[in-house]
Amino acid sequence: MRVSASPAQTAPRSAAPPGRVExxxxxxxxxxxxxxxxVLWLFIASLFALVASLKFHNPRFMADEPYxxxxxxxxxxxxxxxYGFAVPVxxxxxxxxxxxxxxxxxxxxxxxxxxxVIWNCAVTIGxxxxxxxxxxxxxxxxxxxxxxxxxxxxxxxxxxxxAVTFHLRAAGRLYPSQWFVLGALFWFPWIFSTAAMMLLxxxxxxxxxxxxxxxxxxNFNTVFLGFAGLASIFYxxxxxxxxPLHSYHLAGxxxxxxxxxxxxxxxxxxxxxxAWIVSMGVVGTVxxxxxxxxxxxxxxxxxxxxxxxxxxxxxxxxxxxxxxxxLIAGAHQIVGVLPHVSELTNFTWFAVAQKELFQxxxxxxxxxxxxxxxxxxxxxxxxxxxxxxxxxKWHFWLTFIGVLISYLALAVGGVGQxxxxxxxxxLFPQIMKATLVTLRVSTLGDLLIVAGxxxxxxNFALLLAQxxxxxxxxxxxxxxxxxx
Amino acid sequence: MNSGPLLFLGLFxxxxxxxLTFVMGPQLQIGGLTTTTNxxxxxxxxxxxxxxxxxxxxxxxxxxxxxxxxxxTQQVRPAALGSDINxxxxxxxxxAYDYLFQEPVMLGSxxxxxxxxxxxxxxxxxxxxxxxxxxxxxxxGSVMPPYRFLFDTRKIHGAPSPDALQIPPQFGPxxxxxxxxxxxxxxxxxxxxxxxxxxxxxxxxxxxxxxNAPPSIVPVAPTNAPAK
Amino acid sequence: xxxxxxxxxxPRETAEPSVGFSAVPIWLIMVFAGxxxxxxxxxxxxxxxxxxxxxxxxxxxxxxxDNNPKSEAGLEMAxxxxxxxxxxxxxxxxxxxxxxxxxxxxxxSEWVMAPGPNxxxxxxxxxxxxxxxxxxxxxxxxxxxxxxxxxxxxxxAVLSYVRNTWExxxxxxxxxxxxxxxxxxxxxxxxxxxxQQMPP
Numbered sequence: 001m002r003v004s005a006s007p008a009q010t011a012p013r014s015a016a017p018p019g020r021v022e023x024x025x026x027x028x029x030x031x032x033x034x035x036x037x038x039v040l041w042l043f044i045a046s047l048f049a050l051v052a053s054l055k056f057h058n059p060r061f062m063a064d065e066p067y068x069x070x071x072x073x074x075x076x077x078x079x080x081x082x083y084g085f086a087v088p089v090x091x092x093x094x095x096x097x098x099x100x101x102x103x104x105x106x107x108x109x110x111x112x113x114x115x116x117v118i119w120n121c122a123v124t125i126g127x128x129x130x131x132x133x134x135x136x137x138x139x140x141x142x143x144x145x146x147x148x149x150x151x152x153x154x155x156x157x158x159x160x161x162x163a164v165t166f167h168l169r170a171a172g173r174l175y176p177s178q179w180f181v182l183g184a185l186f187w188f189p190w191i192f193s194t195a196a197m198m199l200l201x202x203x204x205x206x207x208x209x210x211x212x213x214x215x216x217x218x219n220f221n222t223v224f225l226g227f228a229g230l231a232s233i234f235y236x237x238x239x240x241x242x243x244p245l246h247s248y249h250l251a252g253x254x255x256x257x258x259x260x261x262x263x264x265x266x267x268x269x270x271x272x273x274x275a276w277i278v279s280m281g282v283v284g285t286v287x288x289x290x291x292x293x294x295x296x297x298x299x300x301x302x303x304x305x306x307x308x309x310x311x312x313x314x315x316x317x318x319x320x321x322x323x324x325x326x327l328i329a330g331a332h333q334i335v336g337v338l339p340h341v342s343e344l345t346n347f348t349w350f351a352v353a354q355k356e357l358f359q360x361x362x363x364x365x366x367x368x369x370x371x372x373x374x375x376x377x378x379x380x381x382x383x384x385x386x387x388x389x390x391x392x393k394w395h396f397w398l399t400f401i402g403v404l405i406s407y408l409a410l411a412v413g414g415v416g417q418x419x420x421x422x423x424x425x426x427l428f429p430q431i432m433k434a435t436l437v438t439l440r441v442s443t444l445g446d447l448l449i450v451a452g453x454x455x456x457x458x459n460f461a462l463l464l465a466q467x468x469x470x471x472x473x474x475x476x477x478x479x480x481x482x483x484x
Numbered sequence: 485m486n487s488g489p490l491l492f493l494g495l496f497x498x499x500x501x502x503x504l505t506f507v508m509g510p511q512l513q514i515g516g517l518t519t520t521t522n523x524x525x526x527x528x529x530x531x532x533x534x535x536x537x538x539x540x541x542x543x544x545x546x547x548x549x550x551x552x553x554x555x556x557t558q559q560v561r562p563a564a565l566g567s568d569i570n571x572x573x574x575x576x577x578x579x580a581y582d583y584l585f586q587e588p589v590m591l592g593s594x595x596x597x598x599x600x601x602x603x604x605x606x607x608x609x610x611x612x613x614x615x616x617x618x619x620x621x622x623x624x625g626s627v628m629p630p631y632r633f634l635f636d637t638r639k640i641h642g643a644p645s646p647d648a649l650q651i652p653p654q655f656g657p658x659x660x661x662x663x664x665x666x667x668x669x670x671x672x673x674x675x676x677x678x679x680x681x682x683x684x685x686x687x688x689x690x691x692x693x694x695x696n697a698p699p700s701i702v703p704v705a706p707t708n709a710p711a712k
Numbered sequence: 713x714x715x716x717x718x719x720x721x722x723p724r725e726t727a728e729p730s731v732g733f734s735a736v737p738i739w740l741i742m743v744f745a746g747x748x749x750x751x752x753x754x755x756x757x758x759x760x761x762x763x764x765x766x767x768x769x770x771x772x773x774x775x776x777x778d779n780n781p782k783s784e785a786g787l788e789m790a791x792x793x794x795x796x797x798x799x800x801x802x803x804x805x806x807x808x809x810x811x812x813x814x815x816x817x818x819x820x821s822e823w824v825m826a827p828g829p830n831x832x833x834x835x836x837x838x839x840x841x842x843x844x845x846x847x848x849x850x851x852x853x854x855x856x857x858x859x860x861x862x863x864x865x866x867x868x869a870v871l872s873y874v875r876n877t878w879e880x881x882x883x884x885x886x887x888x889x890x891x892x893x894x895x896x897x898x899x900x901x902x903x904x905x906x907x908q909q910m911p912p
Contacts, residue, residue, distance in 0.1 A: 055627075069633075071553075075554065135548065137547075139553075166488060167488060203587060204515050205515055206581075207580045207583045211507070235729060238729035247732055264502055272559050274513070274767060275759060275770065279755055282758075283751040290743065348594070428597070575793055680798075
C-alpha cells in the first residue's frame with residue numbers, strides 16, 4: 001500500500017508514517033554496499049585477529065614474510081575492524097535512522113553510494129599499505145597518510161547526504177536517535193582530520209603526538225562508536241517493544257554528558273605528560289558515570305518486565321545485549337581509570353579487554369541487530385525476504401559466548417599480569433608464561449566470533465539470493481502476463 | 485532541542501572543549517619545548533636531549549613499519565606508580581623532554597614485551613640482532629616473533645663475514661652458512677641501542693635520601709613450572 | 713500484509729517509536745553534582761596547578777622544587793647515579809650484580825666496601841686486568857681506564873654512589889682523594905696483586 005510522503009502532515013508519531021517504501025528504496029543502493037562491504041571487512045578483520053592471536057601460541061607461525069609479522073597483522077586487524085566494518089555500518093544505520101525518523105528519503109543516494117565506494121577503496125589501499133610496512137605506529141590510526149584524503153572525501157560525501165536528509169526532514173520534534181546520529185556524523189571528521197594534520201602531515205613535536213593519538217582513539221571509541229550504537233539502541237528497543245521511550249529529558253542528559261565527558265580521556269596514568277592532562281582524563285572518564293546511569297535508568301523503565309518478548313525478535317535480542325555490554329564496558333572503563341586500579345592494570349590486557357567488549361560486544365552486536373531489521377526492508381519493502389532462523393540463532397549465541405569468553409579471559413588475565421608486573425622479582429618471561437593461559441582462552445573466544453560472523457555472512461548471502469530469485473520470478477511472471 | 489543549527493552549535497562547543505583540553509592545550513604548553521639545560525646532573529655543558537645519529541632515525545622507521553609498538557612501550561613510570569624503575573627499566577620516569585626529537589613518538593600501550601625506553605643501557609647491538617633473529621635463543625619460551633626477513637642466510641665463502649651473528653648452534657644456520665643482518669636490521673639495532681633517558685631533570689628528580697637504583701634482588705630463576 | 717521483517721514468527725512492522733517526558737530523577741542530578749564536586753577536588757589535588765613541570769605523582773610546582781636535591785650529598789648521589797647509569801651499568805648491570813664473563817658484582821663486594829677508597833679509585837682511574845677474586849668468586853676480565861673521560865668530581869660521585877646504594881653503606885669519597893690517586897701516574901691497568909699491597 002503506497003502512501004506518498006507529505007511533509008505538511010502532522011500525524012502523531014505513533015501512527016505509521018507515510019512514504020516508507022520510498023524511504024527504503026532511496027536507501028537501498030548505498031546501504032546495501034555499506035552493510036555488505038562492512039560485514040565482509042568484519043570477516044577479514046576476524047581472520048587477521050585469529051592469525052595475530054595464534055602467533056602468541058606459536059611465534060613462528062607465518063613469521064617468515066614481513067607482511068604477516070605480528071605488528072602489521074595486528075594493525076591490519078584493527079584497521080579492518082574500525083574503518084572497514086565499524087564506520088561504514090555506523091553510517092549505514094545512521095543514514096537509515098535519519099531517513100526514517102525524518103520521514104524523508106535519502107538525499108542524493110548515488111552520491112552516498114559513490115562515497116561508500118571511495119571509502120572502501122581507501123580502506124583497501126590502507127590495509128594493504130599497513131601490511132607492506134606503511135603503518136603509522138599510532139593505535140587505531142594506523143593507515144598511512146596517503147589514504148587520509150581519500151578516506152575523508154568518501155566520508156564527507158556520505159555525511160553530506162545525511163546532513164541534507166536531516167535538513168529536509170518532516171516537521172516535528174526530534175527523536176533522540178537523531179541527535180546521536182548527527183553527533184556521530186560530526187565527530188568523526190573533526191577527530192580524524194585533527195589526527196591526520198597533527199600526526200602525519202604537520203607532525204607536532206614530541207609527546208604532544210601521543211596526547212593527540214590517545215585523544216583520537218578514545219574519542220573514536222567512546223564518542224563516535226558510542227553515539228552510533230546508542231542511536232540504534234534508542235530507536236529499536238522502544239520500537240520493537242511497542243512501548244514509548246521512558247524519558248526524553250534523560251536521553252538529553254545522556255547525550256550531552258556523553259559528548260562532554262566521554263570525549264575527555266584515554267591518557268594512561270604514568271604517561272610522560274604533565275599531570276594535569278592525565279587528571280583531566282581521569283575526571284572526564286569518571287563523570288561518564290552520569291550518561292551510563294541516565295541510559296540505564298531510561299531503559300530500565302522502558303523495558304520493565306517485557307524481557308520475554310526479547311526472545312521473539314532477534315533484532316531486539318542483539319540490540320538489548322549490545323546495550324548491556326555498553327553498560328559493562330562503560331563501567332569497566334571507569335573502574336580502570338581510578339588511580340589504584342590503573343597503577344595495577346596499566347599496559348596490561350585489562351584495557352584491551354575493555355576495548356574488545358566495547359567494539360565486539362557492544363558495537364557489532366548492536367549493529368547486527370539493526371542490520372537484521374533493516375536489510376530485508378531495503379531489499380523489498382512489500383514482501384521482505386526472510387532470514388534463516390537457525391543461522392540467526394547460531395550467529396547470536398556464537399558471538400555472545402565468544403565475546404564473553406574473550407572479555408573475561410583478557411580482563412582476568414590483565415589483572416593477573418598487572419599483579420606480577422608490579423613485583424620486580426618476577427622476570428618478564430615468567431609473567432608471559434603465566435598470561436599465556438588467558439590468551440589461549442581468548443583465542444578460543446575469537447574463534448567463536450569468527451564462526452558467528454561466518455553464519456551471518458551465509459545468511460546475508462542467502463537473503464540476497466532469495467531476493468534475487470524473487471526479482472527474477474517476478475520478472476518472468478510479468479513477462480508471461482504481458483504475452484497473454 | 486529540535487533545531488538543527490542549535491544542535492550543531494552545542495556539539496561544536498562540546499567538541500571544542502575536548503579539543504582545547506587534549507590537543508591545543510598540550511600543544512601550546514609543551515609543543516614548543518626545546519632542549520633543556522635544567523638537568524640536575526649530566527654530562528658537563530650538554531643540553532638534553534641530544535639528537536641521535538642517522539642510522540637510529542632509519543631504525544625508527546623499521547620499528548614503526550613492523551609495529552613493534554604493539555607489544556613494547558617506551559615510557560618509564562615513576563616509582564610511585566609501578567615497578568618500572570625497580571626492574572631496571574630506567575633510573576627515573578619519562579618526561580616530555582625525552583621525546584623531543586623522536587618522530588613518530590611510539591609510546592606503546594601494552595607490555596607484552598619489556599619496556600624499551602632505556603634499552604640502549606641494557607643491550608648492545610649484537611644482543612639486539614640476536615634477539616631479532618631468534619628471540620628464543622636469549623629468552624627461552626619468548627613469544628616475540630622472529631624477524632628472519634631482516635637477515636640474509638649466506639654461504640660462507642672463505643672467511644666468515646665480520647657482521648655474521650653469533651648464535652647458539654641449535655638456532656643457527658646449517659653448517660657452511662652464516663646469518664648476516666641486512667641494512668634494516670642494523671638500522672633497527674642502532675635505533676634500539678640509541679634509546680636511553682639519562683640524567684635527572686627538574687621534573688624528574690631523584691627521591692631525596694636515596695637514588696632510584698633498582699634493588700639488587702636476585703630474581704626468581706625462571707623454570708618451566710607455572711608461576712604461582 | 714507485509715510479513716514480519718525478520719522471521720516468520722514475528723509480528724508486522726511496528727510503528728515508529730514514541731517518547732515520554734518523565735523528568736530526570738533528582739537523585740541522578742545529585743549524583744552528577746556530587747561527581748562534579750569530587751572532580752574539582754581531584755583536579756585541585758592532582759592537576760599540579762596545570763603547570764608543565766609537574767608530573768604525576770607530584771602535586772604542585774613547589775612539591776617538585778622541594779623534591780629536587782639541595783644538599784651537596786643529594787646532588788652528589790644524583791650525579792653518581794647518572795654516571796653509573798650512563799657508563800658503568802652496561803657491564804656491572806643496573807642492579808649492581810654484575811654478569812659472568814662481563815663484570816664482577818659491586819653489591820656487597822669487599823673491594824667496594826673497603827674502609828677507604830684507595831683501591832677502587834685506582835681501578836676506576838687506570839682500569840684493571842688479570843685475575844681478581846670478588847665475593848669468593850674468581851674473575852679474569854679487563855676493565856678500561858676512565859681517567860680521561862671523567863673529572864675528579866664525577867669519579868668521586870660515582871664511587872660515593874656505588875658505596876652507598878643497594879645494600880652498600882660506606883663512607884663517601886671526596887674529589888681530593890681521587891685527585892691524589894690521579895697524581896700517581898700509573899701506565900697501564902692495575903692488577904689485583906698490586907692493589908692488594910696498598911692500604912684500603
